[in-house]
Amino acid sequence: MQLHPFPEPDTPELEPYTLYGRPEIVSLLRRITGDRTLVTVYPGRAGDFSVSMILETDPDRGRLVLDMPAGNEARQRVLQARELVFVAFFENIKVQFTAAGARERPFDGKPAFEVDLPEQMLRLQRREFFRVRTPKLAPASCLIPQADGASRYESVRVVNLSVGGLAVLVHPHLFDLPPGEVVRNCFLDLPSVGPINVAFRVVNVYDIGGGAGEWGRRCGCQFLDLDPQARMMLQRYVNRVEGEQRKVAVEAKRE
Template identity: 30%
Template structure:
């Protein structure tokens, strides 16, 4: 999916020598980053040769990293058998990635969990741009908003990231929409994944051009927004949605190979 592309991109980034400056090495440096992930309950994606799942860091100290079990028992058992795992997280403004040789069965708060020694190093890259994933075509996700001069707007979500969204205007659009305006109380309706209410700044008014079945060129207005502020809970919810969409797209891509 977009996931396979994303995963390959991450692997390339880790191997590229230019990323040497982004490595955190040593106990204190690694511990500081992982404690930030734990504190903010940032979702993490654990990937291995036989799959991937979303989890979170439950506890971390100088010697031990404790990670929550996934929601699927089979996935958990398969994960315990793996000897090479990659963990990545999308913090606000940064991407974090590290490798683990193996996860072991443990308990935390009386419940099953994974444990592993603290990694010796991790990669933390400050993002200039956020990873962006396309919204599904079925079901369609919508953005409900109010035009600057009044009136309700229902816009189709085209892509989503931690930084903002791109939407398509289906229907009439006011002329001369001013870039830079803050749109308050936008409601992102993402079906089974839930809703988010956000404030966002309009960055760009453009168009998406496609060719119809009749070989006619169709131009649809496209608006690009940047979130002006996301609370920690909203950021976690949005990251979980992005991870979930990435996983669904990856599974679809594998079925059609």
């Protein structure tokens, strides 16, 4: 079973990973809300998707309020869909739930929509797909070929990484990665591990700005056709970074 950003099919094998208890579902949704985790919204089970965020979990009214996707076309897809599928990755867990339909509802003066609180929720976890934030002092980077046909590459910073995919930070006025684009012959440079040739599909994109002096466009990507050697090197890097981060956290608690 692989974890990817697309909706999981409704199959009996996923039943053991399904939550039905309302307190457990509400607790998980509140944590996702508080963490401001991005949520991918699929209008039905078609290939179209938008990126949103849960703004409020309200069990008393039995509803979730989410940020309205940008663009009129995306907004209409969400509001007109008979069924919406929501997928999020939170603390290395894939969370998925559905809603019968969306209702437009402003929240704090901003465009938003609400759906009924889900009665069940899929919760998948797989150790090898743990995603780690790359260190800022010695970050991983990725050389991505430019689309003009010349032998030129754009170097972008890797924000986080797992064996399943990565997120990179780009500056759209210099270089852009639109959703759905497949990019091959990229060189992922992992400090203390080495370079890896990878291909990936851009899954979701959103703009960031201001926080910690960072600004640009964050592009979440899924690896394609990863060979065993590359997978082993990625896992080695993830394990090393995770171990270093755990060590720092333990030392911080002692101080």
